[in-house]
């Protein structure tokens with residue numbers, strides 16, 4: 001018995017203290033699976049390997065959620081990350097109490113017909129750190145599913161510090177662009193896909209598709225071209241834009257955005 005207990009005393013990836021680590025931590029928060037409607041009491045979930053899905057349209061099933069064992073202590077999982085998840089799910093899928101006062105306004109660009117939603121009064125620190133916690137968890141995961149979310153050790157440590165010390169950094173520290181395919185009823189809303197890594201001449205991106213949203217993380221070191229995305233990424237003023245992918249275009253659009261097509 002004591003042996004088993006001792007084997008669980010390890011260094012927590014987030015607080016870095018030697019502690020008893022929990023056996024089930026989610027890499028992708030459970031609420032994404034619920035929102036995608038791919039969660040049931042047997043814990044069967046769809047797993048879509050992006051490349052294979054695009055090639056063949058095939059989807060596979062996995063018998064458990066994407067749990068990872070012994071990566072976090074209970075305090076970090078339930079409280080530090082849990083608090084961010086609670087906030088993030090409410091921003092994305094609603095449910096914040098009225099006094100939190102998040103404002104969202106829908107627009108349509110008259111020139112190209114693109115629809116977008118501007119969110120305001122969002123807690124920059126909580127929301128950005130929630131999003132970065134998705135990237136960080138995928139990055140530290142040893143599971144094959146997350147192989148394209150691997151980042152440099154330096155960036156991994158930067159993210160860990162930001163999450164642990166509750167410091168969301170400046171606008172150009174890991175800026176994130178959010179697209180949505182919730183309005184594309186031709187798109188598979190139950191899509192929870194493996195992260196995709198891609199690079200252009202001037203930037204390195206990791207794209208994660210989760211239950212109607214596409215999160216594009218810019219992991220370029222010292223990213224300078226902030227003017228390109230300052231109107232869409234989440235700003236310290238608590239504002240960000242979600243671009244709605246046009247009907248019937250979801251997968252092509254995402255791949256183009258990630259520079260894979």
Ligand SMILES: [Zn+2]
Nearest residue numbers: 012015073076
């Ligand atoms: Zn911890």
